Amino acid sequence: MTTFADLGLSPKLLKALEKTALKTPTPIQAQAIPHIMQGADLMGLAQTGTGKTAAFGLPLLHRLLDIGHPPGPKHVRALILAPTRELITQIKDNLETFTKGTAVKVTMVVGGASLFKQAQALSRGTDVLVATPGRLIDLLERGDVSLEKCGYLVLDEADHMLDMGFIHSLRKIARHIPLKRQTLLFSATMPKDIEEIAATYLRNPVRVQVNPPGKPAEKVTQGVHFIPNGDKAKLLEDYLKKHPGEQALVFGRTKHGSEKLAKLLASWGFRVGSIHGNKSQNQRDRTLTEFRAGELDVLVATDVAARGIDIPTVRHVYNYDMPNVPENYVHRIGRTARAGAEGASISFCAPAEMVELQAIEKLLKKPLPVVGGAPWAADVVAAAPRPGQNRGQNRGQRPGNSGRQGQKLTAKPQGQRPGSGGQGRPQGQGKSGGQRPAKPQGGSFAPRRDAR
Structure with missing residues (x-):
């Protein structure tokens, strides 16, 4: 040796x-x-x-x-x-x-x-x-x-x-x-x-x-869960509760969506922090220090953090949003199973994210094991707006959505504006009198394709 x-x-x-x-x-x-x-x-x-x-x-x-x-x-x-x-x-x-x-x-x-x-x-x-x-x-x-x-x-x-x-x-x-x-x-x-x-x-x-480029760590157990965008937060809550006391990294696509999700998880009682491009260096350092010390169980991050976290105690990685760049999938799940340890990764795939999933599977040269739901049918995928489309509408409503939008997904419901859709107004039902549809207050976490 x-x-x-x-x-x-x-x-x-x-x-x-x-x-x-x-x-x-x-x-x-x-x-x-x-x-x-x-x-x-x-x-x-x-x-x-x-x-x-x-x-x-x-x-x-x-x-x-x-x-x-x-x-x-x-x-x-x-x-x-x-x-x-x-x-x-x-x-x-x-x-x-x-x-x-x-x-x-x-x-x-x-x-x-x-x-x-x-x-x-x-x-x-x-x-x-x-x-x-x-x-x-x-x-x-x-x-x-x-x-x-x-x-x-x-x-x-x-x-x-x-x-x-x-x-x-x-x-x-x-x-x-x-x-x-x-x-x-x-x-x-x-x-x-x-x-x-x-x-x-x-x-x-x-x-x-050492390993073929794009090959993830061998000791990471991987899986994909097919889920409508609006149901992702509740699914994440269920997964986190299955592993109490085990540290988890949750990856979102945008700064705004990641911060919103972190606040939501905190309102549900999780010890959670967030790091993304809108955080100052002192804030990011402090959050990482708390996560390393075990003071936080969950860290929500954008891809800005995918290659900068070396914390051996991370056991779970959740891809709340599928990454735009397939190689980033490898870097995300590489945050667990560090230095020979074991870890698990679950990716949440909404209908609009099937393209991202297919790109990841092409990179890996194998399909991800399905751990929940079923692959979306072609007509459902075709009907689902890509991230960034229909920004003025409730873009989180997907076929099969259970209607959680505007109920539990807003961390601070008391801050909603009148007529905001916070009581589960059906998609597209705006105010009367020809006014614009109300802006949803946190229903979907379907982020735009903007800078991190």
Whole structure:
């Protein structure tokens, strides 16, 4: 069996590892670390939860420990780019665990935090900078940081950075980094654009692939439950009550819908929090800290969090809304069954989401087991408006809906406007006198296809 000592890591890093849960290298770590320590560019392909942070972090820190003197003011020796604030925080925390007792300094910069304080932290220079692309560009344009002596570039979750439109930011940042550098790219999936990025920024890279791209963790039990949109909240309540005391992640499509769902679950007595793009960095950090500490049982999130949560105690993932991008399904369910543990994932599929389900099954190359309901008939799917259509109507009414809209699905019914449909008014029955139909107050959670 391979050990971290067999990989030739510094004794200081081995001592730090003794105080962590990492006892033996995972496959991605065992294969990637030797190549990185030899200075090769590397493209690592592995699903979430396989230990990619240590795979690039440990050999990177090993090489930095040999330098022996601090970086100059505003200078950065190694740059790690990742797409979300949650993932940046996770990487920084892991690296700081590995560097305890050493002189290596790790700094993170993300949007939503004080630009002035981040500039101050960088004024003295740093060994490792972990950053989101947008905030790093802000600091570069202000002259608060220099990458001219940066010898290492790591692109973590590169496919997700592409999904979020960071390719142009990457091009801007790369212009500030010397061509003579070591570049490492890690991704869970392998779309064509990743191949192009690798060809552009990596030189003769070693390719390390642990599992086929898009393959979910083997210990995740998966299933799909066919359910009308308006009945999803009650179904989620039933599932959560079946597993009291076990932590669950619930994924929604939009910021507004996820926040609304979290408030609803809280009104039903669940210990629940939410993280999405409308939350400040402090709010998101506080919620994740509470979830890690077991103070919350349920966390409702958009895909902004799908790759930034590493909490081994998560046992259940519920796809309340099916993801627009099939690869995001793999990342969502990868939040459970971490580090060899077991977990379960249930996807709620309304008629309008059959296209998303079919795309996921095509990616997985197999159908998801049906755990409830029955696949929607073609005529029902055809009649169901896609998310974003009929926004002025009660778009949650689907064939077979039990009429829960406007009853239990509004967390604060006392805030409803007169004539809002809060008492279960039939779909399309608005006010009299030719006025517009009343806007539903929380009936369907059928979100728009807008930004997260």
